Amino acid sequence: MKSIDPKDFKVVDKVKLKKLPTLLNVDADDDEKEEKLDKVQAKLSNLQDIMYAHNKYSVLICLQGMDTSGKDSLIREVFKEFNPRGVVVHSFKTPNSTELEHDYLWRHYIALPEKGKFAIFNRTHYENVLVTRVHPEFILAENLPDINSVDDITPKFWEKRIDQINNFEKHIAQNGTIVMKFFLHLSKDEQKSRLLRRLEEGKHNWKFSPGDLREREHWDEYQEYYEEAINQTSKEHAPWYIVPADDKDMARYIVAKIIWEEMKQYTDIQVPALDKEILDNFDTYKKTLENS
Template identity: 50%
Template sequence: MESFIKKFKIEEGKDFSLKKLDPSYTGEYRKDGSKELLASYKEQLSSLQDKFYAENSHSLLVLFQALDAAGKDSAIKHVMSGVNPQGCQVFSFKQPSSEDLEHDFLRRHYKALPEKGRIGIHNRSHYENVLVCKVHPELVLKENLPGHTSLNKINKSFWDSRYKSINHFEKHLNDNGTVVLKFFLHLSKEKQKERFLKRIDDKKKNWKFSAGDIAERAYWNDYMNAYEDAILNTSTENAPWFVIPADNKWFTRLAVISIITETLDSLSPQYPVLPDSASSHLQEYKSLLNAER
């Protein structure tokens, strides 16, 4: 079975183009057997997470970024459905509040980081500040940054500085025991249109549809360029990007859970072993418990 990490990881310093990557790719996998394979991965992930939580040595931060209808919510739902909720936390980031705008752009994301032993899922992330904000630079002006009172100052130098801040932030996390995985769910424009139409036709999914989704489609090429720039500038060994084909949700889930599972397995988490001074008393405690009436 191929390694999804090797297949979809964007290597640091290597050029790539989203146009050259197929959003409908499924390789040798077929939907018919995907449920069984996904179930197998869930069992592995559940076992690894149990040890990961008990060991309490590292934390895992998983970021999901994508355009609307790419399947972030369903990927999180299916991939994480087998883990113990006690060791997992999910944050969905919307537009920054007035309080958020009074602080630097990383602050609200730092507050949501997972503790040791936990898996943290961020549905959208600090990358919105170099994605949506890059497509709509007028949003940056709301941050009231010193010397940035006009769009003229929101230039290449500004974005390079943000990429640098992000890289430093993620390296700091990695140095302190947080493993960072970043997933971009790569959806085609045609498939997004198809899913939007389903949201309109299905009354159970009407609530998911927003008129703003249609307006943002006009900026499709701008978003693709913003994602390319962000991935090229911030995919590092400390915090790699994975570009996952998203036209087939069943395949997206397989790729994501495989990468998370393989990453946890590489850490070789183990259940803590009691010191001899403590374990030597276990039989004594067992006898006391059995002697109770």
């Protein structure tokens, strides 16, 4: 298999999604991809244990992508070796009544990971500049000052939201949260195949929603707004990675490998040394236990 370099997927300059591949040829069969993923899974699990003991960093993994891009299965496969206490998954759907009584970032703030833990946002705070741009009428439910109709939602409004998201990510990064954002780049043809499979295979019927077809009609709009958001918010402290997603197995491995390679840069994440007094009394503790 060809080696995976995070730099090949990291957004450091302006990108055009139409020019980026949705499928990567790596000269590997499914068994080899699975074997590679298994090895990275074990490394990440061990790292999380060390990170928990170190207790100074947390990690936020943000996953975005069109319907059927494979977010759910990626979470299941990439993080399945983690201690369940060390990783929390949040799936952000339509805001509920309580969430709408706060600003749009509130529900994301309260879901941020504790020190020593990973959090995965399955759909993220970026929905507030994606879905709401395609359907600006959703903004009216937020009951914002000066927004009384869709006509009040100007380009300046979206610029302000992008600034707020950048400030949010900068704030949490400066306080010890390592942020990595992944866009699962799916082709329209592959989405069509996956939606048809949901209809044709009984075990997948439950995944199908007519809403998926309605949102598919807005494909070009979503691509435009994804591209704009990614280009405006990929920062060194909170980078975007665009991952070809037509091959689910390969996408899972790429995401896992990127997380591992980026986390390796934090060489200060080490198991903390025991207090000298405890070390000096190891023999005493051992004898006490043996005689108890």
